[in-house]
Amino acid sequence: MEEKPKPKLDLNRVPMPRQDPKARAKNYNEVALGYTEEMALQEANRCIQCPKRPCIDGCPVNVDIPDFIKAIRDNDMAEAVRILKSKNSLPGVCGRVCPQETQCEALCSLGKKGAPIAIGRLERYVADWEQSHGSNPRPSPELPPPTDKKVAVIGSGPAGLTCAADLAKLGHEVTIFEALHVAGGVLMYGIPEFRLPKSIVQAEVDFVKSLGVDIRLDSVMGKLATVDELLEGDYDAIFLGTGAGLPMFMDIPGENLNGIYSANEFLTRVNLMKAYLFPEYDTPIKVGRRVAVIGGGNVAMDSARCALRLGANEVYIVYRRSRAEMPARLEEAENAEEEGIIFKILTNPKQFIGDNQGWVTAMECYEMELGEPDASGRRRPIVKEGSEFIIDVDVVVVALGTTPNPLIPSTTKGLETTKRGTVVADEETGKTVKDKVWAGGDVVTGAATVISAMGAGKRAAASIDAYLKR
Amino acid sequence: MFRILAKEKLTPFITMLKIQAPAIARKAQPGQFVVARVDEVGERFPISLANWDNEEGSITIVVMEVGTSTRKLACLNADDHILNLAGPLGLPAHIDNFGKVVCAGGCYGIGAILPIARALKESGNEIISIIEARSKNLLYWQEPLRQVSDELIMTTGDGSYGYKGWTYDPLKEMLEKGEKVDRVFAHGCNFMMMLCSEITKPFGVKTMVSLNPIMVDGTGMCGVCRVSVGGVTKFACVDGPEFDGHEVDWELLASRRQSYIQEEIRSLEWWECQQWCLTTAKSKEA
Numbered sequence: 226m227e228e229k230p231k232p233k234l235d236l237n238r239v240p241m242p243r244q245d246p247k248a249r250a251k252n253y254n255e256v257a258l259g260y261t262e263e264m265a266l267q268e269a270n271r272c273i274q275c276p277k278r279p280c281i282d283g284c285p286v287n288v289d290i291p292d293f294i295k296a297i298r299d300n301d302m303a304e305a306v307r308i309l310k311s312k313n314s315l316p317g318v319c320g321r322v323c324p325q326e327t328q329c330e331a332l333c334s335l336g337k338k339g340a341p342i343a344i345g346r347l348e349r350y351v352a353d354w355e356q357s358h359g360s361n362p363r364p365s366p367e368l369p370p371p372t373d374k375k376v377a378v379i380g381s382g383p384a385g386l387t388c389a390a391d392l393a394k395l396g397h398e399v400t401i402f403e404a405l406h407v408a409g410g411v412l413m414y415g416i417p418e419f420r421l422p423k424s425i426v427q428a429e430v431d432f433v434k435s436l437g438v439d440i441r442l443d444s445v446m447g448k449l450a451t452v453d454e455l456l457e458g459d460y461d462a463i464f465l466g467t468g469a470g471l472p473m474f475m476d477i478p479g480e481n482l483n484g485i486y487s488a489n490e491f492l493t494r495v496n497l498m499k500a501y502l503f504p505e506y507d508t509p510i511k512v513g514r515r516v517a518v519i520g521g522g523n524v525a526m527d528s529a530r531c532a533l534r535l536g537a538n539e540v541y542i543v544y545r546r547s548r549a550e551m552p553a554r555l556e557e558a559e560n561a562e563e564e565g566i567i568f569k570i571l572t573n574p575k576q577f578i579g580d581n582q583g584w585v586t587a588m589e590c591y592e593m594e595l596g597e598p599d600a601s602g603r604r605r606p607i608v609k610e611g612s613e614f615i616i617d618v619d620v621v622v623v624a625l626g627t628t629p630n631p632l633i634p635s636t637t638k639g640l641e642t643t644k645r646g647t648v649v650a651d652e653e654t655g656k657t658v659k660d661k662v663w664a665g666g667d668v669v670t671g672a673a674t675v676i677s678a679m680g681a682g683k684r685a686a687a688s689i690d691a692y693l694k695r
Numbered sequence: 696m697f698r699i700l701a702k703e704k705l706t707p708f709i710t711m712l713k714i715q716a717p718a719i720a721r722k723a724q725p726g727q728f729v730v731a732r733v734d735e736v737g738e739r740f741p742i743s744l745a746n747w748d749n750e751e752g753s754i755t756i757v758v759m760e761v762g763t764s765t766r767k768l769a770c771l772n773a774d775d776h777i778l779n780l781a782g783p784l785g786l787p788a789h790i791d792n793f794g795k796v797v798c799a800g801g802c803y804g805i806g807a808i809l810p811i812a813r814a815l816k817e818s819g820n821e822i823i824s825i826i827e828a829r830s831k832n833l834l835y836w837q838e839p840l841r842q843v844s845d846e847l848i849m850t851t852g853d854g855s856y857g858y859k860g861w862t863y864d865p866l867k868e869m870l871e872k873g874e875k876v877d878r879v880f881a882h883g884c885n886f887m888m889m890l891c892s893e894i895t896k897p898f899g900v901k902t903m904v905s906l907n908p909i910m911v912d913g914t915g916m917c918g919v920c921r922v923s924v925g926g927v928t929k930f931a932c933v934d935g936p937e938f939d940g941h942e943v944d945w946e947l948l949a950s951r952r953q954s955y956i957q958e959e960i961r962s963l964e965w966w967e968c969q970q971w972c973l974t975t976a977k978s979k980e981a
């Protein structure tokens with residue numbers, strides 16, 4: 226880029242350096258490489274430090290965004306870390322995966338004239354700076370004297386980890402119960418390495434452990450012990466951060482054919498079980514030549530990009546609305562397209578067709594068109610009658626969303642759930658209608674975002690603390 | 696990490712492991728299973744609970760070697776560790792006082808049927824246990840089963856011991872003779888459970904089977920264990936594993952179980968080569 230004298234308003238953001246699309250489609254290394262110091266400074270300098278600070282309102286946990294950007298500008302990185310982490314305990318994660326374009330960046334004053342400040346990229350820069358410059362492992366903050374109160378946190382996703390960390394910092398004794406064999410929730414089993422390196426999640430988990438939190442893996446609560454049994458035991462309060470892990474299917478003919486995966490299964494095999502290293506790792510996975518991923522969210526993009534990296538020749542995103550309605554982060558949809566994922570929009574499967582061995586071979590689809598806006602405000606997709614056509618496929622990944630796992634609600638007396646299976650909890654405090662039980666994250670909202678889960682974990686921790694100290 | 700307390704080879708390909716797992720033992724119920732991961736590179740796979748002892752804090756599983764993971768398990772000895780074990784999973788078997796109950800077990804299912812037969816006995820049922828193996832030396836656990844049964848029928852495919860045939864043959868005879876059977880429980884390979892169900896269907900005898908599709912997490916998260924029961928898709932790990940055998944789509948189950956057959960062979964070959972390399976390296980060193 227040509228050096229100019231410092232302009233009043235720089236309307237273009239500093240681009241994120243990324244791995245070359247051809248190369249990265251064959252490896253699992255991180256795609257976005259992160260700003261260098263110069264880039265970060267240049268981007269930070271674009272911030273006009275406007276007095277209204279609208280970006281803060283766009284952040285679900287109200288990070289003091291202009292202040293941490295100013296600290297970068299002043300080259301006071303320790304201060305930038307402090308400001309960021311006082312509100313967001315997982316900046317390395319959120320800087321990478323938050324949908325900033327619909328949150329903080331959407332409200333940026335610069336956005337009216339040009340590109341908003343790349344807040345997420347700066348957040349990531351600060352978090353990565355801390356990783357590489359801070360002492361390793363990170364020193365734990367000094368803990369207050371123990372309160373002798375015990376809290377059980379069920380689930381170790383962003384909601385559970387945040388809640389546990391905050392409670393431990395307040396002197397409470399915290400145990401996390403996690404069903405899987407690793408902690409981290411979706412950050413570990415769902416979001417792929419090339420978007421969120423597992424070492425970053427592991428560092429966060431290690432930090433939570435360093436606060437004295439006991440993480441018990443392989444603990445499927447509701448089965449190993451019920452919430453009521455925990456309360457009858459020696460726990461004074463419980464936080465449910467069990468996420469929304471139950472995959473939805475379409476209930477159309479042929480859906481149980483071999484080669485049709487839920488996105489959860491596909492991503493779990495890849496990320497958690499390392500099926501891409503088969504046979505060195507025992508878990509296998511199939512991709513074949515042509516893979517169709519059904520859905521238009523982050524989960525669909527992640528599945529499609531994993532399929533490509535597993536060696537599929539052609540990978541389609543099959544989505545029933547248009548590109549504009551796709552819920553995926555803009556950046557990830559662009560990354561996917563750049564890598565060669567083919568978008569088949571306004572397309573919806575009618576049925577799956579299999580061979581006589583029970584394997585899927587094709588998908589019959591409808592063409593769709595958009596009608597009037599529906600309850601979600603997006604234009605409703607309508608089937609074009611008589612538009613059926615066939616797409617040949619070897620593997621299908623269904624990424625149409627998830628609902629909360631009923632394991633806990635069905636084994637807990639007096640917990641209120643909605644028709645969608647989510648647990649009812651107070652938005653401000655996370656308190657459920659059941660005595661001593663709080664909940665937050667995807668289990669309350671349905672599948673949402675890392676930052677909202679984290680925010681819910683934080684608010685619940687404050688409310689639990691107030692209750693324990695009452 | 697879960698320590699192995701005892702190991703016994705029951706037949707050349709079936710191994711019993713007693714494992715220290717007090718929390719699981721405390722909650723275990725007949726018909727439930729655990730999901731295991733043997734080592735860092737291992738897959739997650741389900742195994743039925745064959746016994747548990749709350750006082751000792753142990754659970755017992757019976758493993759039939761069919762692929763890499765079960766081979767790895769069977770290679771472990773007392774004081775070795777299994778890396779991960781989650782459970783007890785699945786819904787417990789539906790136990791009640793039905794009257795006269797037939798408990799059929801084959802392969803690893805001879806182990807898995809034992810706690811069900813015991814619970815049924817304790818609920819006041821008359822228990823006829825029928826177990827099967829290809830040959831006499833492949834039968835096991837006759838004694839513990841006899842203790843919880845009013846009658847134990849042993850069948851062998853080659854006729855080397857007991858009744859010549861398979862579990863469903865004496866079952867069919869009983870029903871054809873007009874003997875009243877109030878309920879059947881079958882644990883074993885797909886084929887055996889399917890045939891038991893087919894035989895009892897015309898007689899209207901409700902037959903509960905324990906389905907064994909591929910599973911990964913075992914908590915309802917992935918949906919690989921989809922089975923069709925009464926035309927409705929169910930997740931065997933959380934909605935089962937016990938279902939009404941007359942309602943199960945057996946063809947679908949068999950087909951889905953075969954999904955990774957080539958990969959399973961490749962994985963086992965790869966693992967065996969690794970073991971062989973390790974052994975030869977060791978003997979060279981010596």
Ligand SMILES: Cc1cc2nc3c(=O)[nH]c(=O)nc-3n(C[C@H](O)[C@H](O)[C@H](O)COP(=O)(O)OP(=O)(O)OC[C@H]3O[C@@H](n4cnc5c(N)ncnc54)[C@H](O)[C@@H]3O)c2cc1C
Nearest residue numbers: 380382383384404410411415446468666667673674675678
């Ligand atoms: C593939 C994928 C990509 C995504 N991409 C993005 C993105 O780019 N940006 C973004 O902001 N969000 C993204 N999300 C959404 C985001 O990951 C979730 O909103 C967030 O992780 C929810 O956090 P949580 O703590 O509520 O639950 P989770 O992360 O789901 O964690 C719940 C944990 O609880 C455990 N658990 C469940 N039941 C039990 C039980 N009975 N006993 C013990 N443990 C239990 C689970 O095993 C799990 O570890 C993505 C999600 C997926 C699946």
